[in-house]
Each structure stands twice: as structure tokens, then as C-alpha cells.
Amino acid sequence: MNQEKSSSSAKKPLGVIFFLLGFVGALAVGWVVFPNLLYSKKAQPIDFSHVAHQSEDCESCHSLRADGTYSGIPRIDRCKECHESAQGSSEAEAKLVSDYVEKNRELPWKVYAWQPDNVYFSHAPHKGQGLECTRCHRDVSNEEKVPPYRENLITGYSISTMKMVECEKCHALKGASNNCEMCHK
Amino acid sequence: MDFGRRAFLQFAAGAVGGSLLSPLPWQLAADSARWSQNWSWRPSPERGEITKAAGICTMCEGGCAIQARLVNGNRAILIEGNPANPLTGGGICALGASGLQFLYAPYRISKPMKQTKSRGDVSGFQPISWDEALAELGKKLSEMQAEGDSHAAAGIISSRPSSMADLWLQFFTAYGSTNLFRMPSAADGLKLAAQLTTGKASPFAFALGDAEYILSFGSNLFEGAGAPSAVFPALRQWTQGGKRSVKLVQVESRCSMTASKADRFLAVAPGTEAALAMGIAHLMVRNGHYDADFVKSNVFGFEDWTDGTGKKHEGFRSLVSSTAYSPEAVAKVTGLEAAQIDQAAQEFAVQPKALAIWAVGQPDSVNGIYHQLAFAALNTLKGNLKPNGLVTLTPEVPLAGLPPVQKQEKADEATRNGLYGFLDSVRAGSKQPIEMLLVHEANPLYSMPETKLVEEALKKVPTIVSFSSFMDETAAQADLILPDHTAFERCDDVVGVPWAPFSYYAVSTPILKPLLDTRHTGEVLLSLAGGIGGSVGASMPWKSYEEYLKFRVEGLAKSRKGAVADKPDVQIIKLSAGEAVKPNFTDAAELWKKLKAGYCWYDAPAAIAGFETVSGKLELACQSIGTKGAVADDKLYLPHFELINPSGDESEFPLLLVTYKPSFTAGGYLPNPPFMNKLIPNSVLKGGDVFTELHPDTAAKLGFSQGELVSLKTTQGEATVRVNISAAARPGVVYLPVGLGHKAYDNYVQNKGVNANSLTEVQLDPVSGMGTVWACRAQLRQV
Numbered sequence: 029m030n031q032e033k034s035s036s037s038a039k040k041p042l043g044v045i046f047f048l049l050g051f052v053g054a055l056a057v058g059w060v061v062f063p064n065l066l067y068s069k070k071a072q073p074i075d076f077s078h079v080a081h082q083s084e085d086c087e088s089c090h091s092l093r094a095d096g097t098y099s100g101i102p103r104i105d106r107c108k109e110c111h112e113s114a115q116g117s118s119e120a121e122a123k124l125v126s127d128y129v130e131k132n133r134e135l136p137w138k139v140y141a142w143q144p145d146n147v148y149f150s151h152a153p154h155k156g157q158g159l160e161c162t163r164c165h166r167d168v169s170n171e172e173k174v175p176p177y178r179e180n181l182i183t184g185y186s187i188s189t190m191k192m193v194e195c196e197k198c199h200a201l202k203g204a205s206n207n208c209e210m211c212h213k
Numbered sequence: 214m215d216f217g218r219r220a221f222l223q224f225a226a227g228a229v230g231g232s233l234l235s236p237l238p239w240q241l242a243a244d245s246a247r248w249s250q251n252w253s254w255r256p257s258p259e260r261g262e263i264t265k266a267a268g269i270c271t272m273c274e275g276g277c278a279i280q281a282r283l284v285n286g287n288r289a290i291l292i293e294g295n296p297a298n299p300l301t302g303g304g305i306c307a308l309g310a311s312g313l314q315f316l317y318a319p320y321r322i323s324k325p326m327k328q329t330k331s332r333g334d335v336s337g338f339q340p341i342s343w344d345e346a347l348a349e350l351g352k353k354l355s356e357m358q359a360e361g362d363s364h365a366a367a368g369i370i371s372s373r374p375s376s377m378a379d380l381w382l383q384f385f386t387a388y389g390s391t392n393l394f395r396m397p398s399a400a401d402g403l404k405l406a407a408q409l410t411t412g413k414a415s416p417f418a419f420a421l422g423d424a425e426y427i428l429s430f431g432s433n434l435f436e437g438a439g440a441p442s443a444v445f446p447a448l449r450q451w452t453q454g455g456k457r458s459v460k461l462v463q464v465e466s467r468c469s470m471t472a473s474k475a476d477r478f479l480a481v482a483p484g485t486e487a488a489l490a491m492g493i494a495h496l497m498v499r500n501g502h503y504d505a506d507f508v509k510s511n512v513f514g515f516e517d518w519t520d521g522t523g524k525k526h527e528g529f530r531s532l533v534s535s536t537a538y539s540p541e542a543v544a545k546v547t548g549l550e551a552a553q554i555d556q557a558a559q560e561f562a563v564q565p566k567a568l569a570i571w572a573v574g575q576p577d578s579v580n581g582i583y584h585q586l587a588f589a590a591l592n593t594l595k596g597n598l599k600p601n602g603l604v605t606l607t608p609e610v611p612l613a614g615l616p617p618v619q620k621q622e623k624a625d626e627a628t629r630n631g632l633y634g635f636l637d638s639v640r641a642g643s644k645q646p647i648e649m650l651l652v653h654e655a656n657p658l659y660s661m662p663e664t665k666l667v668e669e670a671l672k673k674v675p676t677i678v679s680f681s682s683f684m685d686e687t688a689a690q691a692d693l694i695l696p697d698h699t700a701f702e703r704c705d706d707v708v709g710v711p712w713a714p715f716s717y718y719a720v721s722t723p724i725l726k727p728l729l730d731t732r733h734t735g736e737v738l739l740s741l742a743g744g745i746g747g748s749v750g751a752s753m754p755w756k757s758y759e760e761y762l763k764f765r766v767e768g769l770a771k772s773r774k775g776a777v778a779d780k781p782d783v784q785i786i787k788l789s790a791g792e793a794v795k796p797n798f799t800d801a802a803e804l805w806k807k808l809k810a811g812y813c814w815y816d817a818p819a820a821i822a823g824f825e826t827v828s829g830k831l832e833l834a835c836q837s838i839g840t841k842g843a844v845a846d847d848k849l850y851l852p853h854f855e856l857i858n859p860s861g862d863e864s865e866f867p868l869l870l871v872t873y874k875p876s877f878t879a880g881g882y883l884p885n886p887p888f889m890n891k892l893i894p895n896s897v898l899k900g901g902d903v904f905t906e907l908h909p910d911t912a913a914k915l916g917f918s919q920g921e922l923v924s925l926k927t928t929q930g931e932a933t934v935r936v937n938i939s940a941a942a943r944p945g946v947v948y949l950p951v952g953l954g955h956k957a958y959d960n961y962v963q964n965k966g967v968n969a970n971s972l973t974e975v976q977l978d979p980v981s982g983m984g985t986v987w988a989c990r991a992q993l994r995q996v
Binding site for chain 1: 221228
């Protein structure tokens with residue numbers, strides 16, 4: 029009995045080591061390895077410079093339509109207004125003109141904030157509350173090149189697609205309803 | 214240090230603890246929810262700008278104004294009624310509302326196809342290019358024409374009045390074949406009855422909205438069948454102010470939805486509606502309750518008459534006064550009480566605005582011509598064909614006429630009505646064999662009663678060419694398919710609304726670009742005509758179908774008649790006959806622009822200005838029947854009750870099968886889309902089984918219980934159905950809905966119930982050759 033007891037107590041520090049090994053290993057996998065494995069970097073179809081297009085405010089391109097719906101990223105017709113033919117000598121612009129404008133194809137942009145279909149989101153009431161675009165979106169005022177799109181391998185959505193908890197927090201803070209049917213209709 | 218079981222458990226416990234403090238499990242849980250949003254079978258509507266496009270629905274002959282909701286101008290997501298149209302007022306039927314399920318249907322034919330295996334084997338269809346398809350068809354047609362075999366080409370097209378039908382006729386006439394047939398429709402009978410009595414080849418039209426008493430011989434007004442755009446405005450007018458201003462008396466054998474909503478339901482034995490009409494006429498004449506002035510000055514054949522050769526004939530008064538049409542005799546035939554007949558006759562005679570209607574909203578049972586004449590005789594006795602009366606003729610839309618056809622003679626009207634006669638002769642192997650059959654916007658293998666006849670006839674035709682956009686029953690049997698655009702992808706028009714007294718024209722413009730490699734059949738015909746050349750090419754000089762429609766609209770503009778209903782408050786149905794409508798367009802270009810924007814053109818009903826019969830009067834004794842062949846008996850000139858007995862032995866088939874058209878089936882060329890299938894109640898279709906309606910007495914006599922599976926056998930075929938015991942049925946009669954039991958299309962459409970048309974029998978009307986359908990002998994037995 030005594031022998032067994034001493035043997036058990038001798039293994040105690042070792043047990044803690046095994047536990048810590050597992051604990052730290054899992055933390056490392058969960059915090060470092062997993063996020064790097066989960067997201068793949070994808071390039072946008074062309075390098076777009078927000079700085080070069082910032083003669084006006086966000087809404088001159090990303091506008092709300094008359095019916096209150098949000099127009100999103102401008103379509104190729106909007107690009108054509110200026111880029112019917114190349115204005116400068118950048119590689120991105122040449123690609124825009126040759127691959128998209130001339131062929132009248134839409135640019136297959138990957139949208140960083142794209143929400144799944146089961147989320148009903150309207151920009152109009154949020155804008156009505158006076159929220160700045162940068163409250164939810166990255167600040168693009170000094171951005172010369174769009175960042176790579178980090179795509180979730182399981183879902184296909186972006187790493188920056190807003191999570192429900194963030195919506196809920198702000199709704200709670202502003203006194204807006206957090207009822208399910210507010211967003212899941 | 215050994216890593217044993219205990220150490221592993223310690224490690225695992227640590228790993229679990231560590232994981233729970235990392236984002237991994239929570240991220241995976243959230244991701245699995247988002248991942249479920251990418252499942253391919255979960256509908257994911259395209260996002261983008263929502264726009265609306267106005268159009269006209271051409272899926273039936275109703276011509277309802279619609280508007281489509283589109284995302285980014287190229288993905289249609291909703292079809293709804295267009296409130297800008299004063300006739301339909303934003304209303305739409307279940308078929309129209311489900312229309313997009315045809316546009317995006319998996320059974321669409323995406324490109325021209327050629328059958329490479331045996332006929333009917335769908336896996337044998339191989340895609341070919343449009344150039345190859347057109348070259349093959351054009352070559353064959355040119356060869357046939359060069360060999361003097363033009364008549365070996367035949368066509369079956371939709372019964373819907375449109376410029377497309379006129380283009381088909383132009384093509385066939387110029388090509389030299391009279392074998393172009395339109396699918397049978399209720400309008401055929403109304404047209405023939407009008408032709409025999411008034412001498413004008415335009416179907417009768419009824420001012421439903423103005424009537425105060427309607428005697429409906431089987432017209433299913435509330436089922437919305439036929440042209441809802443014409444019927445529903447009238448129904449709306451009836452109930453304005455919350456009170457119904459019209460008394461509706463429904464005469465038929467089954468308690469249909471219309472019968473259940475009528476003020477009175479006269480449940481007659483099937484097929485005997487005309488006996489009741491004659492009985493009512495008998496009482497009106499006996500009691501002097503008819504418009505004697507109108508009959509005296511405008512009607513021929515009421516009294517005994519003498520023909521051109523000096524031979525004397527019996528008149529309508531004498532015939533209808535015979536004891537065969539006394540209330541007692543009619544009661545015996547119809548199964549009504551004599552007092553009910555008296556009451557109906559009294560009310561119909563006394564009401565100043567009483568109207569008899571038939572065939573309205575009744576596409577699937579067609580009465581023989583003498584029965585149609587009997588219904589029409591009631592309107593004649595009421596003087597309803599007077600100027601501003603309740604009955605007029607469908608007015609002609611003054612579109613530009615097609616250029617005179619060169620070389621070939623124009624096909625004669627009678628040939629074009631006789632589809633059943635034609636199919637009979639093809640089946641029998643006529644002297645002039647048919648080499649090629651072209652089928653456009655028609656599915657005769659499914660939608661013609663007595664489908665066995667069509668099946669057998671089609672087997673005798675060496676080449677079948679289908680223009681269907683869908684793999685329907687007939688397209689599946691084709692050798693070559695040149696798919697048309699769907700109703701939402703093409704330019705089309707609507708020429709008149711059936712049974713409506715006013716004039717109506719609308720242009721249907723595409724609401725989106727064609728999704729697949731399909732081609733407008735009108736354009737295909739124009740290009741075939743150009744390829745064949747000679748008189749055919751010269752008779753069809755338009756470069757595109759739109760140019761052809763513009764040409765037709767130019768004629769409409771030049772007529773300086775009618776106006777465009779560009780405001781929803783235009784009272785089209787309140788226009789009286791001959792009322793002047795001031796044109797609100799200056800020229801053809803402006804009219805075309807307005808029509809393309811989805812507005813309709815309308816004009817007042819046409820007053821009947823004189824009759825073009827032999828006598829120059831409205832004929833109760835139709836002298837022109839004599840020109841169609843020897844008339845052995847005087848009554849063959851006159852309306853009378855004569856039931857064509859169904860074939861088969863009554864002892865073997867003791868019941869009668871009657872089909873009915875419910876509001877929740879599509880019925881005609883198009884099948885029920887899945888949305889419409891949702892409307893079918895469990896008492897009509899459960900799983901794959903259709904219910905036959907049976908009176909409780911009949912069910913008790915046969916020992917059947919509710920829901921029991923039974924075998925329904927008729928002289929034409931056999932099917933397994935379930936029993937629905939319902940007091941709506943008449944004892945001794947079994948009822949089956951039409952519009953179910955497709956064998957083609959896809960899993961969501963096919964094998965739901967039984968095609969009632971495959972069990973029914975068609976009899977040829979002895980005068981017109983028109984196929985009449987009223988009942989078929991049947992038996993029910995346990996399975």
C-alpha cells in the first residue's frame with residue numbers, strides 16, 4: 029500500500045506537466061495554428077486604390093438607392109464612366125480596362141463584410157442613427173491597395189464578416205431591439 | 214517517463230481546458246451555422262438593385278397585365294399583377310404568379326435537340342446548333358414543296374389568339390398546306406354558333422358586367438378558368454357596395470365552386486343542359502314571354518319557313534312547342550322538378566337584363582353545335598342581340614392585315630377547326646400521308662381529350678418537330694426540337710380577350726434576356742420562310758418578329774380607333790356598343806411605345822350592324838347548315854336537344870365519367886408548377902393518388918369507403934384512383950379533375966394523379982366535325 033501511495037505521489041508533478049502540455053498545446057493550436065489554417069488569403073481581382081478615388085465621400089460610390097437598399101460595390105458601368113479607356117499607366121487599370129470594361133464583365137469582388145442569407149441587414153436605419161461607416165468597416169481613407177481577402181475555409185465568408193455578438197452588443201448599447209426577428213426574418 | 218493511460222488522460226484534460234479558453238470550439242460552432250448557408254439546395258437570391266419590368270402574361274389567352282421584380286435586371290424574382298391595367302387592376306391568377314417556375318424550370322430545353330435513338334427515349338436527344346437545326350428543317354420543307362407534297366406538312370398550334378397564330382397561318386398558306394390546326398377551345402363552339410346564326414365568324418361575347426340575371430350553362434366563372442381578366446372585372450362589378458346585384462343560376466351536374474356560389478344551382482343530368490334551355494324556350498314561347506318585336510323583325514326561322522327552292526320547313530316555334538320540350542318531359546330528361554324549370558323560365562323571361570351564357574371558363578367540355586344553338590336561342594328570344602344588348606360578337610382588333618399570300622390558295626376555315634377529324638384520318642392512314650408535324654405552344658399528347666387517338670396518330674407521322682421550351686409529353690416524342698423562348702423572354706401579343714365584348718390588344722415585351730440558347734419561334738419561321746424562298750419568303754418580308762409586330766401595330770394606329778388605357782381608372786367594361794373612344798396616340802410610334810410600356814389598347818364593343826346570313830336576319834333556323842351537306846330532317850336546321858351517346862355497353866360500364874376543371878390546376882399547354890400544386894386540397898390529390906368524386910349513394914351502392922383505392926375503367930383506358938365521397942357529385946356519375954397526371958417534365962410535376970384526358974372520349978359533331986366531350990361510360994371496381 030505504502031509503496032503504491034509513494035509511487036502515486038511521485039507521479040503528481042509529472043501529471044501536472046502532462047496537463048500543462050495539453051493545456052498550452054491546445055491554447056497554441058486554438059489561438060495561433062487554427063486561425064492560420066482556417067483562413068486562406070485570396071487576392072482581389074485587381075488592386076484598387078481608395079485613395080485615388082477619394083475626391084468625394086464614401087456615399088458617392090457606396091450609396092443607398094432611392095428605395096433604401098444599399099448599392100454595395102459599384103458595378104462596371106460606374107467604372108466605365110471614367111475608365112472607358114486607361115487614364116494612367118498602372119497595371120491595375122490596364123487590367124480593369126482589358127479584362128472587364130472592354131468585355132463588359134462585372135468585377136468578381138470578394139466582399140469583406142458579406143453576410144450570410146439568413147441575416148437581414150439594412151444600411152439605411154444604421155445610417156439614420158448617424159453611425160459612421162468606420163464603426164463597422166475598415167477605414168479606407170489612406171488605403172492605396174485593398175487588403176487580401178481572408179476566406180474562411182469552412183464557410184467561405186471573410187474573416188471580417190461581422191459576428192452576431194457584435195451586432196447584439198451595439199443594439200443593447202443603443203437600446204435597439206435584440207429580438208431574433210430583427211435580423212433573422 | 215512513460216506516457217501511459219493516466220498521462221494521456223491528464224494531457225487530454227489539459228487540451229480540453231486549453232481549447233475551451235481558445236477561440237477554436239466557438240469559432241467552429243459559429244462556422245458550422247454559416248456553412249449551412251452555403252448548401253446548394255438552399256435558395257440564395259441574387260443581391261442587387263431591384264427593378265420592375267411591365268409585361269403582359271401570355272401563358273393563357275386572358276392577357277392579364279403583369280409586372281416582374283428583377284434583381285440587377287437579369288434575375289426575375291416575382292411576377293405580380295400590374296395595377297396600371299384597368300381591366301385586371303393588379304390581379305393575377307395562381308398560374309401567372311407561379312410563372313417564374315417555368316422560366317427557371319429544370320425541364321427547360323436549353324438548345325436545339327435531335328433525337329438520335331428511338332422516338333420517345335429522352336436520353337437520345339443530342340444537342341445540335343441552330344444552324345444545323347434550321348438547315349435540316351428548311352431542307353426537308355423545301356424538298357417536300359419541290360415534290361409537290363406541301364400538304365404533307367401539318368401543324369398544331371395554340372388556340373390563343375395572337376399575331377403568332379396569324380404568322381403560322383401565313384407560313385402554311387404560302388407554303389401550300391391547309392393542315393394547320395389550332396388546339397380545340399371553347400371559343401370554337403361560340404364562333405361556330407355565332408357564324409351559323411349571325412353569318413359572322415366571330416365568337417359570341419357576353420356583357421357579364423351589365424347583366425342582372427345570368428343563366429349559366431356550365432360556365433365555371435368562379436374557377437377563373439379561361440380568361441380571368443375578362444371574367445373577374447365583371448364579378449367585381451357584381452359585388453360593388455358589398456351587395457350582389459346579379460342573380461346567378463348555375464346549371465350543371467356537379468356542384469362546382471361556381472355552383473356553390475350561385476344564387477341557385479340546378480343540378481341536371483350531365484349533358485342535358487341544352488334540354489333545360491329548350492324547356493325554358495318552350496315556356497317562354499308558350500307564355501308569350503319573349504321579345505316578339507325583335508323576333509318578328511330581326512329573326513329568321515321562328516315561324517315555319519320556305520327555302521330558296523320553295524320547300525317548306527318547320528320553324529323554331531313549332532319545334533320548341535312540341536311536348537318533347539314540355540316542363541314534364543324536360544324534367545324527366547334533366548332530373549329536375551317541373552316547378553324548377555317553370556321558375557327558371559319565369560325569372561329569365563321577366564328579368565329585363567337576363568343573359569344565357571355557356572362555354573365561358575369551360576375549356577374541357579365542349580357541347581355539340583345544336584346544344585350551343587339552343588343556349589344561343591334563349592338570348593335570341595330575349596332580344597339580347599339588339600343594339601346595346603347583352604350579347605355581341607367578339608370585335609376584331611384592327612391590326613394591319615398580312616400581305617396577300619402569293620401563289621397558294623388560302624386555307625379554308627372549316628379545315629382549321631377539324632383537328633380531331635385530321636388526327637382520325639392520320640391514324641387511319643389517309644391517302645395523303647403526313648410527312649411532318651410541327652407543334653408550337655401545344656401539348657396535344659397530354660391536353661387533348663382522348664389522348665389515345667393523338668398517340669396513335671403521331672406514331673404514323675415520320676417527323677415530329679417541336680418548338681416547345683419544355684420537355685413536355687409531345688416534345689419528348691419529337692424527332693427535332695427547336696426550343697422557343699418562354700412567355701417572359703419574348704415579344705408577343707394578345708389579340709382580344711375571349712368572351713369579352715370590348716376590343717383589347719396588348720404587346721408582351723420580354724421582362725429579361727433569354728436565359729438559354731432558345732430562339733423565338735416567330736424568328737425561326739421568318740428565317741425558314743427566307744430559306745425556302747419563293748412565295749413563302751415573299752409573303753413574310755419582316756426581318757424580325759418585333760418588326761412584324763410593329764407592322765401590325767401600324768395598322769392599329771392607322772385605323773384611328775380605340776385608345777391606350779394608360780390610367781387605371783379607364784372604365785373599359787362599362788363602354789357601350791359602338792361608343793366612340795377618342796384615340797390618345799398620334800402615330801404608330803407613340804402607340805408602339807405605350808404598348809411596349811405594358812399598357813393595353815382598348816375599344817368599345819362593336820354594335821352588330823346587320824346579319825350576314827342567307828336571310829339577312831338572325832337565324833334560328835340556320836340555313837347555312839344545309840350547305841354543309843344534305844339535311845334529312847327539318848330539325849337539323851334548328852336548335853334542339855340531342856345527346857350523342859357515349860360508346861360502350863351500359864351493363865359493363867354503368868357509370869358516367871365527367872371531367873371538371875378546378876381552379877387549382879393549369880389544365881392547358883402548361884403543367885401545374887410546384888407552387889400551384891400546393892393549392893390542391895387533400896380531397897383531390899394525396900401523394901400520387903387522385904380522388905374521383907362520388908355521391909354517397911353511389912359509394913354505398915358500390916360498397917366503397919372514403920379514401921379507398923379503386924380502379925376506374927372507361928371505354929378509353931383504366932387508372933387507379935381514390936374515392937372521395939362528396940354530395941357535390943351526382944348519383945351515378947363519377948368526376949375527375951383535369952390538369953393532373955403528367956408523365957413528362959420533372960419529379961415535381963410528373964406522376965401526380967391521372968391525366969383525365971386519357972380516360973375521356975371525344976365524339977365528332979356531325980355538322981361541324983368539332984370534337985365534343987361531355988361524358989364517357991365508366992365502371993369502378995375494387996383493386
